Amino acid sequence: MGDVQLKQPLVVIKVGGKIVEEEAxxxxxxxxxxxxxxxxxLVHGGGRSATKMxxxxxxxxxxxxxxxxxxxxxxxxxxxxxxxxxxxxxxxGLQARGINALGLTGADLNVLLSDKRPVKDVDYGFVGDVxxxxxxxxxxxxxxxxxxxxxxxxxxxxxxxxxxxxDTIAGETAKALARVFDVTLVYCFExxxxxxxxxxDASVIPSINHELFRxxxxxxxxNSGMIPKLENAFGALDxxxxxxxxxxxxxIDGQGxxxxxx
Amino acid sequence: MGDVQLKQPLVVIKVGGKIVEEEAxxxxxxxxxxxxxxxxxLVHGGGRSATKMxxxxxxxxxxxxxxxxxxxxxxxxxxxxxxxxxxxxxxxGLQARGINALGLTGADLNVLLSDKRPVKDVDYGFVGDVxxxxxxxxxxxxxxxxxxxxxxxxxxxxxxxxxxxxDTIAGETAKALARVFDVTLVYCFExxxxxxxxxxDASVIPSINHELFRxxxxxxxxNSGMIPKLENAFGALDxxxxxxxxxxxxxIDGQGxxxxxx
Numbered sequence: 001m002g003d004v005q006l007k008q009p010l011v012v013i014k015v016g017g018k019i020v021e022e023e024a025x026x027x028x029x030x031x032x033x034x035x036x037x038x039x040x041x042l043v044h045g046g047g048r049s050a051t052k053m054x055x056x057x058x059x060x061x062x063x064x065x066x067x068x069x070x071x072x073x074x075x076x077x078x079x080x081x082x083x084x085x086x087x088x089x090x091x092x093g094l095q096a097r098g099i100n101a102l103g104l105t106g107a108d109l110n111v112l113l114s115d116k117r118p119v120k121d122v123d124y125g126f127v128g129d130v131x132x133x134x135x136x137x138x139x140x141x142x143x144x145x146x147x148x149x150x151x152x153x154x155x156x157x158x159x160x161x162x163x164x165x166x167d168t169i170a171g172e173t174a175k176a177l178a179r180v181f182d183v184t185l186v187y188c189f190e191x192x193x194x195x196x197x198x199x200x201d202a203s204v205i206p207s208i209n210h211e212l213f214r215x216x217x218x219x220x221x222x223n224s225g226m227i228p229k230l231e232n233a234f235g236a237l238d239x240x241x242x243x244x245x246x247x248x249x250x251x252i253d254g255q256g257x258x259x260x261x262x
Numbered sequence: 263m264g265d266v267q268l269k270q271p272l273v274v275i276k277v278g279g280k281i282v283e284e285e286a287x288x289x290x291x292x293x294x295x296x297x298x299x300x301x302x303x304l305v306h307g308g309g310r311s312a313t314k315m316x317x318x319x320x321x322x323x324x325x326x327x328x329x330x331x332x333x334x335x336x337x338x339x340x341x342x343x344x345x346x347x348x349x350x351x352x353x354x355g356l357q358a359r360g361i362n363a364l365g366l367t368g369a370d371l372n373v374l375l376s377d378k379r380p381v382k383d384v385d386y387g388f389v390g391d392v393x394x395x396x397x398x399x400x401x402x403x404x405x406x407x408x409x410x411x412x413x414x415x416x417x418x419x420x421x422x423x424x425x426x427x428x429d430t431i432a433g434e435t436a437k438a439l440a441r442v443f444d445v446t447l448v449y450c451f452e453x454x455x456x457x458x459x460x461x462x463d464a465s466v467i468p469s470i471n472h473e474l475f476r477x478x479x480x481x482x483x484x485n486s487g488m489i490p491k492l493e494n495a496f497g498a499l500d501x502x503x504x505x506x507x508x509x510x511x512x513x514i515d516g517q518g519x520x521x522x523x524x
Contacts, residue, residue: 057318076347080315082347083365085338088423090416093370095400096421100399102371103345108364109408137362137408146371146399153350159358161350192366 001257010039010142010181011253014170015188017247020086021049023033032252034097039142039181042094042101043170045148046086050078066225070125070163078163082151090149101147106130106154107161109137110174114154114162128154128162130169132178142181144162167229171236178240185241187233188249193258194230196221207259208235233260272301272404273515274434277450281511282348283311286357294514295522296359301404301443303424304356305412306361306433309350312340315347318348328487332387332425340425344413352411363409368392368416371399374434376416377423390416390424392431395438404443429491433498440502447503448519449495450511456492456518458483469521495522 013033019025032041047068051061054077062069070078087103094101106112106128114128138148150173152166167187174185193204208216213230216222222230233244237260247257275295281287309330313323316339324331327331334341350363356363367424368374368390376390400410412435414428429449436447455466472480475492478484495506499522509519 078348079350082346083350084342088338088345088367088369090415091367092423093367093421094348095417096419097374100372101369103367103369105350105353105365107350107357110357110362137403137406141399141403144399155354155357157358159355161354193509 006021007180007182008039009184010041010177011036011184011186012041012043012170012174012177012187013186014043014166014253015249015252016166016190016248017044018048019188020044020090021046021168023094026090027247029249029252030090030093034094034099035252041142041148041150041173041177042090043152043166043173044082044086045092045166046078046082049086050074050081052079053077064124067124067127067165068163069123070127071094072126075126075161075163079153079161083153086148086206087151094147094149099147100145101149102141103149103151105151105161106164106169109136109158110134111150112154112164113157114164116156116160117160126160126162128156128164130154130164130172133172135173135180139177139180142177147207152198167232170224173233174241175239180199184185184245184254185233185236186245186247186252186254188247188252190237190248192248192251192256194222194226194246196211197233203260207261209261230260234262237262267412268443269444270301271446272303272394272435272439273298273446273448274305274432274439275448275450275514275515276305276428277511278307278428278452280310280452281450282306282352284325284488287511288352290357291511291514292352292359294512296356296361296434298515303404303410303412303435303439304307304352305414306344306348306352307414307434308340308344311348312336312343315339315343326384326386329386329389329427330387330425332389334388334505337388337423337425341415341423343422345415349413355466356409356411362407363408363411364403365411365413365452367413367423368426368431372396372413372419374416374426374431375419376426378418378424388422388424390418390426392416392426392434395434397435397438397442401439404439424474429494433494436503437501440504445503446505446507446516447495447498448507448509448514448516449491450509450514452510454510454513454518456488456508466518467520469523471523492522496524499524
């Protein structure tokens with residue numbers, strides 16, 4: 001454990017679709033992100049833009065359990081929107097703010113290698129479950145001041161890109177980088193944090209450990225989509241990430257949100 | 263001049279749109295590219311796919327002097343197609359062949375900084391003329407075995423992406439890398455090389471220097487679109503690139519094509 005203190009801090013910030021897809025909120029996010037000091041990584045979504053672009057191309061979006069069914073036509077759309085449109089505009093916006101950004105999918109530098117999700121009840125199509133993270137080049141670039149910007153795409157090592165949830169991209173990248181850095185992972189979403197009362201934004205739960213989590217799930221206070229989100233967060237903590245925040249996209253440093261602790 | 267011999271060889275290969283846009287020819291290109299030993303960079307186009315995608319989105323493609331007029335809607339299309347669809351599929355295809363590829367636009371790592379082309383007779387819109395190449399990170403990654411794959415997009419440092427001709431991307435990247443490597447630049451296109459008779463593919467001119475170029479232009483043997491292509495090639499030679507080949511996409515090592523010499 002002695003070498004843990006030698007690790008330098010790094011923050012991995014995951015921002016959801018909406019904030020990166022509207023010009024005004026994107027500019028504010030980039031300002032906020034640029035203002036964060038030290039080593040950092042940005043992971044973005046882009047689902048709303050993908051749905052909109054698909055509609056413009058006459059491709060219907062089908063969601064099951066909150067996940068996009070990704071057939072060949074939809075894979076083309078998300079590759080264009082996540083890997084191209086959203087990612088490269090963020091990179092250009094950060095460069096304008098003096099941040100030496102590098103946009104990446106999981107295929108680039110082989111950062112995130114996935115297995116195509118096996119078909120059980122649902123055939124999600126070209127959707128990837130991460131099986132391996134290779135962050136040696138990434139860590140070295142970060143040490144040289146480069147800021148990775150990661151799109152929610154991975155690859156299977158056989159030439160196929162795969163659509164992968166941005167929360168997963170953030171979690172897997174954070175876990176892998178935790179071998180080199182003292183990592184804080186910040187999940188930003190539309191609420192200011194995990195809430196006692198989902199209708200009251202002032203009811204943010206300041207911190208949650210495993211025990212409180214189980215208690216709140218039992219009481220039904222934490223439910224549906226929040227359960228996998230928090231399970232992911234605990235998974236990151238168990239795998240060496242130092243801190244996980246769940247917070248709003250207007251407080252990307254985590255302040256005021258929910259701090260997850262082991 | 264003594265240190266020139268210490269530079270290690272690197273090949274920058276530019277492939278045009280068609281070959282990277284059809285599945286069968288792309289797979290063959292990736293096989294050929296993977297087979298090239300030593301340090302290498304791939305630069306790709308994607309114009310046909312952009313035109314097709316634009317049409318599907320109801321956006322009309324307008325070309326002037328062989329160059330795409332890039333308004334805001336078209337910029338979105340080329341960002342998706344060049345930076346996303348074409349680039350990331352090449353990266354995934356190379357990873358499948360054991361090549362640690364990294365897809366980039368000129369905005370990534372600030373590799374190619376451009377000025378938006380000033381409006382004279384024609385308003386090309388969001389089109390960039392490269393003013394600065396920053397290849398320090400790129401050179402270091404190449405030395406570590408990474409293979410950059412570059413899309414024909416640059417940025418203006420103010421947050422805007424700019425559409426930039428792939429020949430220019432290849433030329434500027436090759437020139438900048440020539441400070442570190444012994445660079446061979448290969449321009450692949452639909453003909454087997456520069457031809458004495460444009461209707462006879464067997465009439466490849468094996469090598470051209472400045473003098474022969476002037477002579478062939480005066481005779482009308484080299485004309486129209488080939489003139490700027492060859493001027494670019496001579497520009498690269500004058501700026502430190504060791505060799506430039508103009509050849510077909512099925513001979514990306516340059517063999518059998520036209521060798522440009524100072």
